[in-house]
Amino acid sequence: MRILVTGAAGLVGGEVCVGLLEAGHSVTGLVHKSPTVRANDGRAVPVDTLAGDVSQPRFGWSEAHFAEGAAAHDLLIHCAATVRFDLSEADYEAVNVRGVAHALALAEAGGMGFLHVSTAYVCGARDGVIGEDDTLPLEGFANGYEASKAAGERLVRDSDLDWAIARPSIVVGEHESGRIRQFDTTYAAFKLIAEGRVRHMPAREGATLDFVPIDHVAGGIVALAGRMKEAAGGTFHLVSGQPLPVADFTGAIGAYPHFHEPELVAPEAFDPATLPALERRLFRRVAGLYASYFQRDPHFTDEAFRALTGLSCPPTGQAYIRRLIDHCIEVGFLPAD
Numbered sequence: 001m002r003i004l005v006t007g008a009a010g011l012v013g014g015e016v017c018v019g020l021l022e023a024g025h026s027v028t029g030l031v032h033k034s035p036t037v038r039a040n041d042g043r044a045v046p047v048d049t050l051a052g053d054v055s056q057p058r059f060g061w062s063e064a065h066f067a068e069g070a071a072a073h074d075l076l077i078h079c080a081a082t083v084r085f086d087l088s089e090a091d092y093e094a095v096n097v098r099g100v101a102h103a104l105a106l107a108e109a110g111g112m113g114f115l116h117v118s119t120a121y122v123c124g125a126r127d128g129v130i131g132e133d134d135t136l137p138l139e140g141f142a143n144g145y146e147a148s149k150a151a152g153e154r155l156v157r158d159s160d161l162d163w164a165i166a167r168p169s170i171v172v173g174e175h176e177s178g179r180i181r182q183f184d185t186t187y188a189a190f191k192l193i194a195e196g197r198v199r200h201m202p203a204r205e206g207a208t209l210d211f212v213p214i215d216h217v218a219g220g221i222v223a224l225a226g227r228m229k230e231a232a233g234g235t236f237h238l239v240s241g242q243p244l245p246v247a248d249f250t251g252a253i254g255a256y257p258h259f260h261e262p263e264l265v266a267p268e269a270f271d272p273a274t275l276p277a278l279e280r281r282l283f284r285r286v287a288g289l290y291a292s293y294f295q296r297d298p299h300f301t302d303e304a305f306r307a308l309t310g311l312s313c314p315p316t317g318q319a320y321i322r323r324l325i326d327h328c329i330e331v332g333f334l335p336a337d
Helices: 012-022 063-071 089-110 144-158 184-193 214-225 244-255 277-285 287-293 303-309 316-332
Strands: 002-006 024-029 048-051 075-078 114-115 128-130 165-167 170-172 200-201 212-215 236-237 263-265 299-300
Touching: 002 012, 002 214, 012 214, 012 236, 063 089, 075 089, 075 214, 089 114, 089 144, 114 144, 114 200, 114 214, 114 277, 144 165, 165 214, 170 184, 170 214, 170 287, 184 244, 184 287, 184 316, 200 287, 214 236, 214 303, 236 303, 244 263, 244 316
Parallel strands: 002 024, 002 075, 024 048, 075 114, 114 165, 128 299, 165 236, 170 212, 200 263
Antiparallel strands: none
């Protein structure tokens, strides 16, 4: 197929482009601030690129350029999104909602299929089994990011395109190496905790985290793209399906003698105002943005994804967490001693 990937310069988008090329597809990457599409190992990916801004109508293109882009592709994979947790509602609306609308308009103009990359956490602050075909909630989200991704999903579902939705959970490093080429979002909070700059986290007993390797996510998106006819109208979880207890995650950090294992405090007993001044600022600015994930216990199912693609996530227990930490140390993101 001739496939256009939005957000191609992003972490997931770059790996998706690699996989699509390896599968024999013709790939065009939509880029914005970063002009180069890179694989997770940092190498440049040899794809054609188009510069555009998903937050703008027609991506900021002229009508002629828009028509040309629409006619040139069979499938649009929409990876473009902001994944930050500290933005205004207007920022989320511009990228994660209107950006979806603008991508849908291009796909509609060209009669393309539409594979939308969302997040498993559009389930909101729910616990227990979260099915791929559960009703998309209208409220109960932990932050503006989740709410905006749910709003974007609703636009996709309301379209007349042949669409499918891929929902990764918490995307982290490659399974075998732990490698990841950019340390943002979850990793920023992880660094503050490991280095002992945030020593207390509100965590509910029994809470779990669903960390999923980037190679499973990218491979899953590529597999869905190759089966769009069968995937059409479906929602697919790209998750580990192996919830890791928060206490095991923090324990893995504490197993390194030069790292700090944070004290997990019951949410009802946690008061940021009582923290030391520096820790209080860092908690509010960074770590606290992710605190809700230490207080939930979702168990994402992925039966539909496994049945369609034959793929399943490899083990993601403490040995995998140690590989993630070891990579962070190896590249200098975390101190070696």
